[in-house]
Amino acid sequence: MANIGSSRDGFTSKFGVIAAAAGSAIGLGNIWRFPYILGNNGGGAFLLMYLIFIIAFGVPVMTSELLIGRKAQKNVFGAFKSLSPNRPWYLVGTMGVLAAFLILSFYSVVAGWTLEYVYLAITGSLSGTPDDINNIFTSFMGDNFWPYLWTIIFLFMTALIVLGGVKNGIEKYTKILMPLLFVLIVILDIKALTLPGAGKGIEFLFNPDFSKINGSVVLAAMGQAFFSLSIGMGVIATYGSYIPKSQDLGKTAVSVSMTDTLIAVLAGVAIFPAVFAFGMEPGQGTGLVFKVLPNIFNQMTGGFIFSIMFFVLLTIAALTSSISLLEVIVAYLSEEFNMKRKHAIWSTTLVVSFLAVMCVYSDKVFNNFDFFSSSVLLPLGGVLIVLFVGYVMKRSGVKAELESHGKSIAWFNIFYFIVRYIAPVAIMFVFLHGIGLL
Ligand code: TRP
Numbered sequence: 201m202a203n204i205g206s207s208r209d210g211f212t213s214k215f216g217v218i219a220a221a222a223g224s225a226i227g228l229g230n231i232w233r234f235p236y237i238l239g240n241n242g243g244g245a246f247l248l249m250y251l252i253f254i255i256a257f258g259v260p261v262m263t264s265e266l267l268i269g270r271k272a273q274k275n276v277f278g279a280f281k282s283l284s285p286n287r288p289w290y291l292v293g294t295m296g297v298l299a300a301f302l303i304l305s306f307y308s309v310v311a312g313w314t315l316e317y318v319y320l321a322i323t324g325s326l327s328g329t330p331d332d333i334n335n336i337f338t339s340f341m342g343d344n345f346w347p348y349l350w351t352i353i354f355l356f357m358t359a360l361i362v363l364g365g366v367k368n369g370i371e372k373y374t375k376i377l378m379p380l381l382f383v384l385i386v387i388l389d390i391k392a393l394t395l396p397g398a399g400k401g402i403e404f405l406f407n408p409d410f411s412k413i414n415g416s417v418v419l420a421a422m423g424q425a426f427f428s429l430s431i432g433m434g435v436i437a438t439y440g441s442y443i444p445k446s447q448d449l450g451k452t453a454v455s456v457s458m459t460d461t462l463i464a465v466l467a468g469v470a471i472f473p474a475v476f477a478f479g480m481e482p483g484q485g486t487g488l489v490f491k492v493l494p495n496i497f498n499q500m501t502g503g504f505i506f507s508i509m510f511f512v513l514l515t516i517a518a519l520t521s522s523i524s525l526l527e528v529i530v531a532y533l534s535e536e537f538n539m540k541r542k543h544a545i546w547s548t549t550l551v552v553s554f555l556a557v558m559c560v561y562s563d564k565v566f567n568n569f570d571f572f573s574s575s576v577l578l579p580l581g582g583v584l585i586v587l588f589v590g591y592v593m594k595r596s597g598v599k600a601e602l603e604s605h606g607k608s609i610a611w612f613n614i615f616y617f618i619v620r621y622i623a624p625v626a627i628m629f630v631f632l633h634g635i636g637l638l
Contacts, residue, residue: 228518330491
């Protein structure tokens with residue numbers, strides 16, 4: 201996250217802030233979580249729900265977070281406290297911190313798998329038949345040492361970057377590396393689409409089978425939309441506080457959401473044709489991409505180099521998300537409890553290491569952390585954020601902030617209507633229905 205703790209000099213370019221917010225949004229959520237959740241939830245119908253939620257809730261919630269942060273010129277806690285003193289709205293931030301703990305825990309585990317795959321790619325071990333590839337993942341998961349160690353190593357890498365205050369430097373490289381990841385995914389897409397039998401995968405992804413839709417599928421799609429966009433925790437508010445007053449927040453939210461969604465869909469276009477071409481199961485859970493992608497690399501000229509590049513870039517994408525997750529907690533501890541940043545970083549890393557080890561040890565803990573953060577905490581945070589913008593802030597203030605103090609925007613009434621009446625009710629409905637209470 202840029203410039204935290206330093207003077208509020210803001211981003212110098214539009215691309216700068218979009219790249220930084222996209223760096224937080226784009227990560228394992230797009231390439232690992234999206235395909236596995238989609239595969240578990242029946243394919244095309246899930247994709248359709250997901251896209252609807254990105255547009256109907258994702259963009260308005262992101263716009264709301266950006267505008268809260270920019271109006272207050274503070275992070276979430278400070279923002280809620282200064283925009284509504286004496287009221288407990290900052291609890292949204294507290295929920296966000298809890299979500300950050302849970303997400304960082306299982307996220308580090310998956311990032312650990314990615315590190316293992318960097319190692320396997322470099323040593324040329326990701327070869328063989330689809331069965332061999334499958335066994336590589338299964339036996340790694342059964343190992344009692346490496347899954348733990350890689351997880352801890354990843355958490356250390358995250359802590360060291362946040363500690364060194366080199367986040368801005370990292371973000372500079374992100375602007376080059378993330379487009380490179382994008383290019384690699386497109387190359388994977390082309391290869392996957394030309395595999396014999398690829399058509400079935402495209403059908404699975406793009407031809408919705410509405411009989412597959414039920415409350416829990418819809419909730420999973422909503423959770424994935426929140427998770428992937430990094431919204432519902434107030435993190436995006438911090439980015440908002442660094443955006444120049446002249447920049448259009450609605451456009452920013454649309455650009456970040458579109459970029460994030462495009463990467464997820466392109467990841468799906470690489471994975472599902474390959475799933476069917478290699479006769480695999482789309483609904484096999486968290487290991488999906490790790491079992492599928494190596495098969496595509498194995499069929500490509502230059503697959504060896506591409507696979508190394510891919511897993512390295514995926515690790516970097518995971519890092520740019522994990523540093524912003526850790527930063528949420530560290531900012532909270534240092535600003536609300538006056539803890540020294542260094543102490544906050546190491547104590548958080550210690551606690552998260554413990555939680556992450558539990559996630560490695562037990563699939564159940566892993567899945568519960570994953571579900572509770574994205575399908576419960578983030579949507580509830582999202583509801584509170586839109587209620588705050590719709591009912592607590594003054595309409596004129598919201599309007600002025602979105603009009604960037606001058607340029608009139610045609611969509612204000614639509615936005616305001618969604619934020620007041622549609623989003624809170626619909627998000628609550630999907631949530632309650634999804635957990636079986638409605
Ligand atoms: N969006 C990130 C991803 O897709 C994960 C994430 C969820 C996140 N919430 C966040 C990252 C908050 C940073 C801050 O991988």
